[in-house]
Amino acid sequence: MHRPLSTTTVNRLVLLAPAALALYLYLNLFTFLGTPFLLNGDQVYFWLYGLRMLHGERAYLDFFQFLPPGIDLVFFAAFKALGPRVWVTNLVVFVLGAALSLLCFRLASRVMARSPALLATALFVSLVYGRLLNATHHWFSVLLILSAVAVAIERRTMVRIVVAGALLGLASFFTQSHGVAAAGALAVFLAWEGFAGRGSWRSLLTKEAALVAGFVAALAAATAPYLIAVGPRTLWDLQFTFVTKFMVQAVGTPWLGLPEAPTWRRLPAMAPYFVVYGVLAFTYPAVFVACRRDRQHGTPGERSGVRLLGLVGLFLLVEVLFSPNWLRLYCISMPAVILFVWWLARTRSAAPALGLLWIVAVGLAFAQTWSRQSQNTTLGDFRGGRVATPRQANAKLRWVSDHTTAHEYFYQAPWPGLYIPLDLRDPAYLDAVSLVQAVRPDDLARTIRDLDQKQVRYVLWSPVLDRYNPNSWGSTQLAPLREYLHARYERVCTFPDRDEIWQRRQHGWQQTGALTPK
Numbered sequence: 001m002h003r004p005l006s007t008t009t010v011n012r013l014v015l016l017a018p019a020a021l022a023l024y025l026y027l028n029l030f031t032f033l034g035t036p037f038l039l040n041g042d043q044v045y046f047w048l049y050g051l052r053m054l055h056g057e058r059a060y061l062d063f064f065q066f067l068p069p070g071i072d073l074v075f076f077a078a079f080k081a082l083g084p085r086v087w088v089t090n091l092v093v094f095v096l097g098a099a100l101s102l103l104c105f106r107l108a109s110r111v112m113a114r115s116p117a118l119l120a121t122a123l124f125v126s127l128v129y130g131r132l133l134n135a136t137h138h139w140f141s142v143l144l145i146l147s148a149v150a151v152a153i154e155r156r157t158m159v160r161i162v163v164a165g166a167l168l169g170l171a172s173f174f175t176q177s178h179g180v181a182a183a184g185a186l187a188v189f190l191a192w193e194g195f196a197g198r199g200s201w202r203s204l205l206t207k208e209a210a211l212v213a214g215f216v217a218a219l220a221a222a223t224a225p226y227l228i229a230v231g232p233r234t235l236w237d238l239q240f241t242f243v244t245k246f247m248v249q250a251v252g253t254p255w256l257g258l259p260e261a262p263t264w265r266r267l268p269a270m271a272p273y274f275v276v277y278g279v280l281a282f283t284y285p286a287v288f289v290a291c292r293r294d295r296q297h298g299t300p301g302e303r304s305g306v307r308l309l310g311l312v313g314l315f316l317l318v319e320v321l322f323s324p325n326w327l328r329l330y331c332i333s334m335p336a337v338i339l340f341v342w343w344l345a346r347t348r349s350a351a352p353a354l355g356l357l358w359i360v361a362v363g364l365a366f367a368q369t370w371s372r373q374s375q376n377t378t379l380g381d382f383r384g385g386r387v388a389t390p391r392q393a394n395a396k397l398r399w400v401s402d403h404t405t406a407h408e409y410f411y412q413a414p415w416p417g418l419y420i421p422l423d424l425r426d427p428a429y430l431d432a433v434s435l436v437q438a439v440r441p442d443d444l445a446r447t448i449r450d451l452d453q454k455q456v457r458y459v460l461w462s463p464v465l466d467r468y469n470p471n472s473w474g475s476t477q478l479a480p481l482r483e484y485l486h487a488r489y490e491r492v493c494t495f496p497d498r499d500e501i502w503q504r505r506q507h508g509w510q511q512t513g514a515l516t517p518k
Contacts, residue, residue: 014114017105018098021125025097027369028133029090031388035379036090037372038389038421041134042327043089048416048431050075051084055425060230064430064443066238069226070174071137085385086421093135100139100334101125103146108338110153111305112345119357120341126364128330128337131272138331141175142316144168145182146334149312152186153305156193158210165214172215173222176239177319178332183215185315189308246438257325272364273326276333283336284314286343294346306342309335383423396495397421400460403501409454413481414462414499427454433465439477448484459489459502 030036049072052063059069075092082088104124108117132139148167151160164186172179187208194204226235255261256277262270287310291303313335320328344353378394380387382401389397401422404410409427412418416431428447433439451459465478489502 014118017118017121018102021098021101024125024130024365024369025094028130028372029094030087031377031379032373035386035388036087037377038086038387038393038417039089039093039133040417041132041136043093043135044415044417044420045431046071046075046135046137047089047420048426050077050079051419052426054079054084058229060226060234060238062429063426064238066242067137068173068176068223068239070170070222071135071140074135074140084420084423086387087385089135089420093133096135096139096143097125097129097133100129100143100146103143103150104334104338106150107146107153107305107309107335108341110150111302111309111338112342116341116345116354117338119354119361120338122361122365123341123357124334124337126361126368127272128276128333130365130368132327132330134327136327136331137174138178138328141171141178142331142334144171144174145178145312145316148182148186149308153308154301156190156207158207161190161207161210162214165211166218168211169215169218169220170222172219176243178316179215179219181315181319182312183211185311186308187211188315189311192307193304242440257327257329259326276330279340280317280329280333280336283340283343284310284317287339290343290346306339310339313339382421384421387421392496396497396499399493399495399501400424400458404458409456410458410460411451411456412460414460414465418460427451427456433478433481435465435467435478441477441480444477444480448481451484452488455504455506457504459485459504461485461491461500461502463498463500 028037029039049059049063049065049069053059053072053076057063059065059072065072075089078088078092082091101121101124105117105121108120112120144167148164148171151167152164154160165183168179168183168186170179171182190207190211191204193199194207223235258270258273260266260270262274287306291306291310313332316332316335317329320332341354341357344350344357347353376391377388378391380389380394380397382397383406387397397418400410400418404422404424406423407425410418410422410424411426411428413433416426418424419426428450430439430443430447433444433447450456466482485502489504491500492503493501495501
């Protein structure tokens with residue numbers, strides 16, 4: 001028979017947890033001897049924006065951006081303090097993961113005992129964060145949102161409500177919609193609490209006003225420099241009009257944003273996605289039903305904490321479902337993971353079920369770490385530091401490194417992943433182009449002018465961008481860039497992944513090295 005862990009054992013596990021977390025994150029971000037793995041994901045765009053800021057460029061004016069610049073400023077600050085090196089990007093992912101994990105444990109501890117709270121944290125780290133290892137803007141926004149929940153979950157004094165509102169305002173400085181959705185959830189919770197406690201209308205309206213004041217003050221203070229620099233009309237056009245007109249439809253994908261269509265053959269590899277999706281779909285209805293049926297379970301503080309966490313998680317889920325994407329759903333899943341363990345701990349079969357979840361969490365952590373450390377990588381020394389990459393990626397990095405110099409303008413059209421490891425500069429207003437994302441004609445024309453005026457020597461191109469599809473925004477709108485590339489450049493290198501290097505046709509430059517990488 002499964003016995004619950006003793007208090008002494010739980011305390012020891014809690015003390016060991018930070019060291020285990022640090023080791024897990026380290027071994028998934030660095031080789032055993034300390035060489036950083038070159039990461040992927042949409043965070044590479046924000047590395048580039050931070051780098052461009054480091055070179056004195058301005059968001060919205062010198063390079064295209066449709067998000068608030070909070071994430072750009074994080075990487076700018078990291079590069080300013082430590083240098084634009086690959087290991088710095090991995091360090092940001094490490095610190096972010098540690099902060100999210102500690103916050104997860106703190107929130108879970110407010111609604112349940114320390115043993116299941118530790119389990120919820122382990123599940124979040126291994127099932128969710130360890131799958132991504134991506135310092136995307138969604139994570140920073142969620143970190144601030146759940147910090148606001150941590151402030152408000154104990155007591156709802158005026159000071160705490162103002163601080164929570166300010167944190168939610170800063171969350172909207174990273175992702176426009178997340179902070180607004182969470183503020184709506186907190187406003188609903190305050191109203192529910194006021195009516196349930198039969199408080200006065202004046203007290204309720206005062207608290208709601210404090211929440212709004214904190215939110216608006218923090219967001220206005222963070223946004224003010226950009227409002228002054230580019231004007232409210234341009235900022236609204238990029239952060240709201242462009243997003244609602246183009247990005248919502250373009251980024252949302254079939255099958256609720258899964259990375260690929262589910263098939264029987266792919267089922268084992270896609271099982272973690274189904275688990276996270278299932279937890280999100282099941283948890284909130286189950287939790288609210290449980291709260292309604294058993295109003296005497298736990299202390300009043302625990303019950304109100306569950307409701308607050310559930311409302312915030314539910315509002316974030318509804319907001320993301322307007323344009324579902326697996327990465328977004330993963331990033332807002334922490335409240336669901338916590339509350340799923342809370343719900344499970346109250347069932348009759350809690351002990352064996354929680355024991356099974358411990359096996360799953362620890363097994364996933366070991367499997368991910370073993371896979372990362374045993375993968376076939378090649379170590380290479382580049383201008384952005386020593387890095388571990390797959391062999392094909394290393395060959396591409398080596399060729400571009402050998403044919404360019406530090407701070408040289410280089411346009412990587414399909415994906416901006418080479419700028420940090422090779423210390424190159426992006427010359428164009430559009431950091432990259434894609435067939436699935438709409439391109440405004442004026443932005444593309446400015447990008448072509450940038451390439452021409454700066455006499456960019458090399459362009460990395462993908463033949464995928466040459467495909468014509470009349471139903472694709474990017475396919476039809478990229479025609480001027482394709483025509484410019486073929487008129488002014490010639491293909492000099494093709495890599496095994498079919499990416500191509502095009503060199504500018506201009507007298508005085510001589511080709512060096514082989515036309516194809518070894």
